[in-house]
Amino acid sequence: MTKRAVRIGNCSGFYGDRVAAAREMVEGGPIDVLTGDYLAELTMLILWKAQQKDPSAGYARTFLTQVEQVLGSCLDRGIKIVTNAGGLNPAGLAEKITELAGKLGLEPKIAYVTGDNIVDRLPELQSQGVDFANLDTGRPLAETDRTAISANAYLGAWGIAEALAAQADIVVCPRVTDASLVVGPAAWWHGWARDDYDALAGAVAAGHVIECGPQATGGNYSFLDEITDRRYPGFPIAEVAADGSSVITKHDGTGGLVSPGTVTAQLLYEIGAPEYLNPDVTAHFDTLNLTQDGEHRVLISGTRGSAPPPTLKVALNQLGGYRNTMTLVLTGLDVEAKAAYAEQLLFEVLGGREKFAEVDVNLLRFEHADAPRNVEATAHLRITVKDPDPRKVGRAFSNATMELALGGYAGFHTTTPPTPETAYGVYWPALIPAEHVTHTVVLPNSERRVIPHPHPTSPIQSLQHADSVTSAGREEPARDFGETRREPLGRVCAARSGDKGGNANVGLWTRTPAEFAWLRAHLTEAKFRELLPEADGLAVHRYELPNLNALNFVVVGLLGEGVASSTRPDPQAKGLGEYLRARTTDIPVALLG
Known part of the structure; x- marks a missing residue:
C-alpha cells in the first residue's frame, strides 16, 4: 500500500531568518517533518569567524532557540526535525541539543551527518x-596563494534517510545540498531506491522551492498586486507523494500567496542550466509542470530525473584580506565635479x-534637479579599499576621509562615522570526485555508518531535444508581434535574481504563453546585454524553460569573487531582476492591455 504524502515544513531560509517560524509551523497545522536551511556561501565564512573566537562554535545558534520552543511538541506528535544548522560543527550542535533537551526533561534520539569538511x-x-579548478575561471587552486579557511563538499540525502530509518528524532547536518533536507525525509518515508531518479528529482524540485522559506509564499515577489493578503507570509510546506510529485502549500490562516507564479519564482532562484545537479540525482527543471491544485496549493508534477554526476560541488572560502568602505554624501549642483575633487583630495591625503x-570608487546618483526635499538632492560617493595589511585600510583610511570635512567640497558629510577594517573572504567554487569524500552518519546509538555514493553516475545531459534548451548566444528568428510601445520590461514579466558565488542569475517569466512567445524572441543575449550594460565583457549564459514560460540568465563574474568580497552596493544581486524589469523596451501593444 502506497503511503500518503509526507508533509515537510520549512522554518528557516537563512541564518538570521524569522525565529518564530519553527513554533508557527509546528503549531499551525499538521506536518511530519520540520526542516530548516541556515547555510549559504557567506554563512560558512561567518561560522568560521565565530569558531575562531570559540572553537566549540561553528553552528547556527538561533536553531537552539527554535528547538527549545518546539522540541516537546515535536516529540509528542512524532514530528522529525532535519536541519543543516550544524554548519562547521554538526557534532557540537548535536551535543548542545542533548544538553538543552536534558534541561527540558526530554530525551530525543539525535543523529548527525559529517564528512563534508575537507579543508x-x-x-x-x-x-x-x-x-579544485575554479568553476567560473578554470584556475586551479594551486595558482592562488590565499589561505583556504573552509572547504565543504555538498553532501546528498542518503545520510539523512539512514538516520531517520534508525529512528532518529533529530538529524543535524553540515553542508548538505539545500534540497537534501527534503529529499532525505521523502526517500525515507516512501522507501525509495537510489535509482528512483524521477521520484528523487521531484523531491529535489520541492526542496528547492521551500528551501528559502517565504520566498515561495509571496516573499520577494514581483507581481505585488497578486498578493491580496499582505500579512507576513506563512512559511512553505511540501507535501511529497510516493512518485515524487508534490503540492506546495502553507498553513491555513497565514499570510502571503502560493500560486504557480510564486513557485516559478523560487524554482528559478539561483539556478543555472535546467539540468539541476544534486549528489543523488540530476533533476531536469525543464520537464516539470505546475498546476493550481486549490487555494494556496500548487502541484509540481512530471519532473524527470537522471543519474547524478560523478563529482560533488565544493564551496571553498579563502581569507582575502581586509577592507573598509566610507560613503561621502554629495548635495546639489556639480555632483560629478565634487566627486572627482573628493577622490583627488582623499588619495592625496592617503x-x-x-x-x-x-x-x-563608485558614484551613486540619486539626486533630482530642483528637488523638493534636501535628501532628494543627494548622491553618494562610495569608496572601498582592500589590502592584506589591516592597518592600511583601518582607521588610517576612514579617518583620512574626515580631513575633507573642512578642506574639501561644499556640503561634505558622510553616511557613517569613521569605521575600522573588516576581514573579507573570497569564494572559490570547485568540484571533487565523489569517491574522495566520506559521507558519514553518526546514529543515535553512536554507531558510525559510511554512506556509499550513488552509482552509476552520468555526464550532464538534457532530457529534452537540444533545440528546446537555449544556452549562451542563440538568437531567435525575427517575428512580427505588431505595433509596439516603449514600456518597462516588467509590464510583461516578473523576475527573481540572486547570487551563486561570483555569478548572478536572473530568472524572468510571464503569466501567459503569448507573453512568453514574445519574451523568448525579444530577450536574446544581445538584448539582455543592452538592458544590463554591467554585463559588458562578461560571459552571459541564456537558458529556456518553456514549461515555466521562463528564461534564465547567468552573468559570470558580475559579483566578483563572491558576496563577502564584492564591492557592489547589492553584492548578492537581489535587486538585479527588479532593475531589469524597470528598463524600457519595445513591447507589443497587444500584450499591454
Whole structure:
C-alpha cells in the first residue's frame, strides 16, 4: 500500500531568518517533518569567524532557540526535525541539543551527518590529482596563494534517510545540498531506491522551492498586486507523494500567496542550466509542470530525473584580506565635479591609490534637479579599499576621509562615522570526485555508518531535444508581434535574481504563453546585454524553460569573487531582476492591455 504524502515544513531560509517560524509551523497545522536551511556561501565564512573566537562554535545558534520552543511538541506528535544548522560543527550542535533537551526533561534520539569538511585534506587531495579548478575561471587552486579557511563538499540525502530509518528524532547536518533536507525525509518515508531518479528529482524540485522559506509564499515577489493578503507570509510546506510529485502549500490562516507564479519564482532562484545537479540525482527543471491544485496549493508534477554526476560541488572560502568602505554624501549642483575633487583630495591625503591592493570608487546618483526635499538632492560617493595589511585600510583610511570635512567640497558629510577594517573572504567554487569524500552518519546509538555514493553516475545531459534548451548566444528568428510601445520590461514579466558565488542569475517569466512567445524572441543575449550594460565583457549564459514560460540568465563574474568580497552596493544581486524589469523596451501593444 502506497503511503500518503509526507508533509515537510520549512522554518528557516537563512541564518538570521524569522525565529518564530519553527513554533508557527509546528503549531499551525499538521506536518511530519520540520526542516530548516541556515547555510549559504557567506554563512560558512561567518561560522568560521565565530569558531575562531570559540572553537566549540561553528553552528547556527538561533536553531537552539527554535528547538527549545518546539522540541516537546515535536516529540509528542512524532514530528522529525532535519536541519543543516550544524554548519562547521554538526557534532557540537548535536551535543548542545542533548544538553538543552536534558534541561527540558526530554530525551530525543539525535543523529548527525559529517564528512563534508575537507579543508584539512586540501594538500593531500591536491597531491592525488584533485586540482579544485575554479568553476567560473578554470584556475586551479594551486595558482592562488590565499589561505583556504573552509572547504565543504555538498553532501546528498542518503545520510539523512539512514538516520531517520534508525529512528532518529533529530538529524543535524553540515553542508548538505539545500534540497537534501527534503529529499532525505521523502526517500525515507516512501522507501525509495537510489535509482528512483524521477521520484528523487521531484523531491529535489520541492526542496528547492521551500528551501528559502517565504520566498515561495509571496516573499520577494514581483507581481505585488497578486498578493491580496499582505500579512507576513506563512512559511512553505511540501507535501511529497510516493512518485515524487508534490503540492506546495502553507498553513491555513497565514499570510502571503502560493500560486504557480510564486513557485516559478523560487524554482528559478539561483539556478543555472535546467539540468539541476544534486549528489543523488540530476533533476531536469525543464520537464516539470505546475498546476493550481486549490487555494494556496500548487502541484509540481512530471519532473524527470537522471543519474547524478560523478563529482560533488565544493564551496571553498579563502581569507582575502581586509577592507573598509566610507560613503561621502554629495548635495546639489556639480555632483560629478565634487566627486572627482573628493577622490583627488582623499588619495592625496592617503599617499596615492597605489598604496592599496585594490580600490573601488563608485558614484551613486540619486539626486533630482530642483528637488523638493534636501535628501532628494543627494548622491553618494562610495569608496572601498582592500589590502592584506589591516592597518592600511583601518582607521588610517576612514579617518583620512574626515580631513575633507573642512578642506574639501561644499556640503561634505558622510553616511557613517569613521569605521575600522573588516576581514573579507573570497569564494572559490570547485568540484571533487565523489569517491574522495566520506559521507558519514553518526546514529543515535553512536554507531558510525559510511554512506556509499550513488552509482552509476552520468555526464550532464538534457532530457529534452537540444533545440528546446537555449544556452549562451542563440538568437531567435525575427517575428512580427505588431505595433509596439516603449514600456518597462516588467509590464510583461516578473523576475527573481540572486547570487551563486561570483555569478548572478536572473530568472524572468510571464503569466501567459503569448507573453512568453514574445519574451523568448525579444530577450536574446544581445538584448539582455543592452538592458544590463554591467554585463559588458562578461560571459552571459541564456537558458529556456518553456514549461515555466521562463528564461534564465547567468552573468559570470558580475559579483566578483563572491558576496563577502564584492564591492557592489547589492553584492548578492537581489535587486538585479527588479532593475531589469524597470528598463524600457519595445513591447507589443497587444500584450499591454
